Amino acid sequence: MHIINELGAGGAERVMTRIACHNTQNAGPDIPRQIVVSLMDEGVYGADLIDAGVELHCLGMKSGIRDLPGAIIGLTRLMRKAKPDAIMSWLYHSDFIATLAATLSGCGAKRLAWNIRCAEMNLEQYGRSTRIVLGLLAKLSGRPAVIAANSHAGQQHHIKCGYHPKKWAYLPNGFNTEEWHPDPGAKNRLCKELGITPSKHLIGMVARKDLAKDHATLFDALGLLRAKGYDAHLVLIGHNTEELTFADALASHVSALGLRRDVAKLVPAFDIAVLASSFGEGFPNVIGEAMACGVPAIGNDVGDVADILGGTGKTVPQRSPEKLAEAIKELLTEDSDSHTYRKMASRKRIIDHYSLDAMNARYLALWDGLAGNRPIPDFEFPGGINHPE
The missing domain is CATH 3.40.50.2000 (Glycogen Phosphorylase B;)
Structure with missing residues (x-):
């Protein structure tokens, strides 16, 4: 189960959609079923997910804290019904809400991975709620089984912010080179x-x-x-x-x-x-x-x-x-x-x-670890830290 703030035209949304669609379209006995939960609406990528056969749920949350309790309750109910083997949250607000819902649903944070997609954020350019959530996440960062990041810079920045996970994992982006290719015309x-x-x-x-x-x-x-x-x-x-x-x-x-x-x-x-x-x-x-x-x-x-x-x-x-x-x-x-x-x-x-297949193999191995089928793999950062202890 992927949990993401929204499905707008951002990089995190694009990569999450790429992964969920790829695994749904290549389903097999070793490929887990993909469920995507948007805390807000279908946005830009909802139609792509639906067309690919991905199970999509939109909780209708609006900006601000007024809808926060409803989103937590709605996500908790979804988790209780779906009983996901692995949970991956994308972006700060989703990390926070997914951590609460995983605990309340009984799925447990042992099945949860946070997926960091940014580095060196200038928080003065963002709303007060983002600053508050980041502070709370630093305190909660020991709860998920693993915190993944797509860059060494992202890992280092969040360590400075006070993140202290059980384990780090490096998940660089990957690209479908059949879709993205030279075109002389x-x-x-x-x-x-x-x-x-x-x-x-x-x-x-x-x-x-x-x-x-x-x-x-x-x-x-x-x-x-x-x-x-x-x-x-x-x-x-x-x-x-x-x-x-x-x-x-x-x-x-x-x-x-x-x-x-x-x-x-x-x-x-x-x-x-x-x-x-x-x-x-x-x-x-x-x-x-x-x-x-x-x-x-x-x-x-x-x-x-x-x-x-x-x-x-x-x-x-x-x-x-x-x-x-x-x-x-x-x-x-x-x-x-x-x-x-x-x-x-x-x-x-x-x-x-940075191929799509190489990226996807890392995600599959991490999800398998969250599901308890194998130890969570060591995906070392280039020059970074994998085991905080």
Whole structure:
């Protein structure tokens, strides 16, 4: 049973949906049945889960604490009815509610894993309830059987926040390289949709409108590039990106497409993919997805971005439009052979290190451990801590 705050267009929601659908569509005697519980509504990914045959329950919780008791009661009832062998909660509020419901239902926290998806959160940018919940989770962090994180940076940040689990587990993201793949015709199609010439350099960023994503730095970098004579056009994909504001001088050089369901067909059109996030990232999906499409990527030095890139792209300091513009310029001006090699190396790194099958195998082994069929496996972090004792 997966418990998640909502099913909006975020990275955690995308990975959870990817895992639940994959295992439902490849069901067998060794593959556990997948149940997804959204504390809120069906959101963006509910339809995908239902189409794949995943059992989905939505508790209808609204923002704020008023609906908290009802969500706890509703989840407790679901657990008592389903009697899940393994429970995995995704994101802070779900961790808190799932811990209470697992105890009240009789399933017990011994079957529970928290799944951390972020690092170095700037809590001043989020609501008071998030700060309160994080403090409570630090105190409760010895309750679940294991706390998983998709990045070394996420593990280290939460240790600083006071997390003290029985056991840590490293669960890096994985990607379906049949879905995310190079497409030589993608740029012409996207340029036709946007009404621009394919001779332009397409710089793409897939990220919702959020202060953590720091679109302002990206806009400044674009301005610097164009001032130096580079015919760069910025493509933004993500929830509410059409509401972003920027200088009038950039108006004809930015296409904000908002939330799209065909992102895997758009990303291969990019000449370069960028992630300008200034905080909060652990293992950003968008870097891996771009690399799987053979698109060289540039990311701010947050979370595990440098480890994911593995030398195939570039990292730059946070909130540094000058450094970001310089990194983009370097990739745009490298010779053809070097650029081709970079594209091939980017995709190969995802295939070799971050495949969907490798990710799913770790999840299956962890769930099997939570169910008591085997010891909970040791999934060591690169340079991290697995056994807090």
